[in-house]
Amino acid sequence: MNILVTGGAGFIGGHLAEQLALRGHDVTALDNLDPFYDVGIKERTVERGRVAAEGEGSYSFVRGDIRDEDLVSDLVGDAAFVYHQAGLAGVRPSVDRPREYNEVNVGGTLNLLDAAREADVERVVMASSSSVYGKPQYLPYDEQHPTTPVSPYGTSKLAAERYGCAYAESYGLPFVGLRYFTVYGPRMRPNMAISNFVSRCMNGESPVIYGDGQQTRDFTFIDDIVGANLALLDTDAADGRAINVGSTDNISIQVLAEEVRDHIAPSLDIEYEAARTGDAAHTHADTGTAAALLEYEPEYTIREGLAAFIEWYRENREWYEPLVRGEESAGATTETTVTQQSR
Structure with a gap:
């Protein structure tokens, strides 16, 4: 299967791209190599993807930005499945640069959703965050907990996942948001x-x-996060929803x-x-929904x-x-x- 992983040189996206290539999929990793942290780590992540594809799968790296509407459209058009891991991270930096976080996390996601709707992809899986919940009214957080983020970062992730769910409802686009916990x-x-x-x-x-x-x-170990993502290759049970993964x-x-x-x-x-x-x-995550829908x-x-x-x-x-x-x-x-x- 042709799979696009945005943010594919990042921590989660890189592990996911590597595992997909190991499983024989044809992976395209899109990343702008933003120096939010040392690019040397990202370069090693890309190399891991290339090595993983030496078996039955394939791996290609594209340096680009999800704000580039034409590039996103071209790459999504060639994909059967999209893992959208791209976005600006960090609560404190978002306080200083709220418009940039909106442009990347919301505007970039809309570029991808529009392209996916036109291309009729099998599913879009988006990386969301526990930051969408804001201050806890109770713990553990379940998906019914109010979403009242207290930072521009959390607000941008909530807006992006809500757009994804709205596209599922309005256009029939298969979409799942995964709310990651640290x-x-x-x-x-x-x-x-x-x-x-x-x-x-x-x-x-x-x-x-x-x-x-x-x-x-x-704290959630990376292998468990990757496992939840991979489960969505084989089920539509979570389509149209945002669910916790902790x-x-x-x-x-x-x-x-x-x-x-x-x-x-x-x-x-x-x-x-x-x-x-x-x-x-x-x-603290309540993962009952993920357990029921993804056997997580x-x-x-x-x-x-x-x-x-x-x-x-x-x-x-x-x-x-x-x-x-x-x-x-x-x-x-x-x-x-x-x-x-x-x-």
Whole structure:
């Protein structure tokens, strides 16, 4: 099957493109290689896709932007299936650049939806975010929880997924939005909390927590996210809906830092700095809908996923760590944004 993956050099999009190529599909990865984080990670992700296609599948990389209406139309026209992982990430940057986030995350998505409607593709699967929920009225979040995002980023992702559902209703376009909950794993964005904690502990430095560490997150390992996406190749049960994809588990940032520290350098103390504004206090996914519609059952607990990431980090430390260390001045963030254009 010909499959287009937008944001295909990013963290999630890159893992997805690689797995699709390994399964014998003909994959086109579209990405603009935006330097939101080090492009070297994205270049390695593209290379992984090319290697994966050395079997029965194929892989091609196109450098371009989802705001380019003609390019998007051409690529979607050649695809039977579209995984839309592209978009600008980050809660705090969106506060400074709300119009850009709207142009990319909403306008770019509309370009893709219009092209998909004209091309009569089999399905569009879009990366959404737990940020659409805003401040929790209750936990875990289920899909009936009010969607009242508190950042331009969350607002742009909600608008994009709502357009997708509206196109499903109005034009019969098969569309599914997947609301990701803090995704982590190999080749993850370098300045996220887990990669930052691991980097510091590997180098004999105390992990730094912003705030008191009582914030909690539903961290989801990348393999589970990819599995949920792949399930949508074979079912239309979720068409026209936006559904949660998380770990069903959550952990405090304090315990997360302790787990990483104890795994790598138990003698280190944990340091604390002033809390960052804009981070959600708590996230936790109810994945009952995904379980019912996609038979989704996450395989990794946070501790299993952490162990897998630390092992990967050690094996790839020579090239990955300098990129993480280069961004440590930005600090470790616990924000819940995970969708990618080239992130």
